Amino acid sequence: MDVAPAHDQSLLTGGEIAQYRRDGYVVVRGLLGPDHVEACKQALTDLAVGRLPSNETKLMFESGIDVAGLSVEQREYAIRKYMDFCEDSQALKAAAFSRRLHMVLDQLLGQGRVLFQEMALVKPPRIGSEKPWHQDASYFRVKDPGLVVGVWIALDEALKMNGCMELVPGSHLGGGVPHVHENDFNLCQIIPGKVQKDARVAVEMQPGDALIFHGLIHHFTAPNTSNMRRRAVQYHYHQIGAVWGTVEDHREHFHFDDGSYAGCTVAHPELPGGNYAYRNGLPREIAPVDTSA
Numbered sequence: 659m660d661v662a663p664a665h666d667q668s669l670l671t672g673g674e675i676a677q678y679r680r681d682g683y684v685v686v687r688g689l690l691g692p693d694h695v696e697a698c699k700q701a702l703t704d705l706a707v708g709r710l711p712s713n714e715t716k717l718m719f720e721s722g723i724d725v726a727g728l729s730v731e732q733r734e735y736a737i738r739k740y741m742d743f744c745e746d747s748q749a750l751k752a753a754a755f756s757r758r759l760h761m762v763l764d765q766l767l768g769q770g771r772v773l774f775q776e777m778a779l780v781k782p783p784r785i786g787s788e789k790p791w792h793q794d795a796s797y798f799r800v801k802d803p804g805l806v807v808g809v810w811i812a813l814d815e816a817l818k819m820n821g822c823m824e825l826v827p828g829s830h831l832g833g834g835v836p837h838v839h840e841n842d843f844n845l846c847q848i849i850p851g852k853v854q855k856d857a858r859v860a861v862e863m864q865p866g867d868a869l870i871f872h873g874l875i876h877h878f879t880a881p882n883t884s885n886m887r888r889r890a891v892q893y894h895y896h897q898i899g900a901v902w903g904t905v906e907d908h909r910e911h912f913h914f915d916d917g918s919y920a921g922c923t924v925a926h927p928e929l930p931g932g933n934y935a936y937r938n939g940l941p942r943e944i945a946p947v948d949t950s951a
């Protein structure tokens with residue numbers, strides 16, 4: 659008698675794969691084990707205070723803070739974002755290369771991808787600012803945004819009150835929508851009226867859980883008004899063979915009604931932080947690592 663093979667609990671079910679296609683996201687619970695979560699949090703602290711050499715890592719602080727006036731220990735609680743840390747921390751790099759994660763992404767998108775961007779989003783207690791509604795593909799000049807996937811991994815419990823991810827299921831199916839920069843270059847957001855905020859869902863997560871989301875899904879995180887920390891790492895991958903284009907190619911997806919460019923990849927020197935130079939990211943091959951411990 660033939661017996662159907664048992665479902666491998668570490669993989670997605672058919673229903674979860676269908677959910678990703680329909681809703682634009684899926685949650686993988688317990689992607690990182692507790693020891694790995696601790697190692698990632700420790701790495702962020704060590705990078706902030708200088709115990710871990712920061713050769714490539716870049717730090718961005720919550721706006722309006724006099725960083726020079728803070729002690730080394732206080733500095734960690736003023737950081738909003740870390741970027742480009744994978745070559746500085748084994749633990750943070752291993753999270754990006756999680757074997758289970760890449761087995762799941764193979765199920766969703768087919769085999770073969772590279773890591774091209776990493777960041778840690780750490781909303782400090784009480785002062786952690788919001789990330790306005792946006793589509794991540796507005797930041798990447800890829801010709802086919804469906805070949806880009808974001809993975810957001812909670813390191814602390816992420817709840818509505820400390821700024822968990824909120825997204826609009828199915829919004830990825832509507833294609834690119836126009837974005838504008840507000841008074842800070844990092845706050846590039848979807849123009850009013852284009853987000854169905856009433857349909858949003860807040861995805862609450864435990865440390866080690868991962869949210870996998872489509873490059874075109876509309877998403878947002880609220881300010882952290884609680885006393886809890888809210889640390890998370892976020893990695894972006896593109897499938898091998900994805901084609902990076904020019905700003906003109908990007909305009910095809912992100913434009914205003916008059917056809918002018920409405921993506922987030924053009925510098926605005928008049929805004930704080932506006933001298934950022936657009937780069938395509940640094941593609942690195944995946945070397946699978948067990949992250950279950």
Ligand SMILES: O=C(O)CCC(=O)C(=O)O
Pocket residue numbers: 779781788789794821877878879890892
């Ligand atoms: O974690 C956050 O606060 C926002 C993450 C996000 O949506 C992004 O950086 O694109």
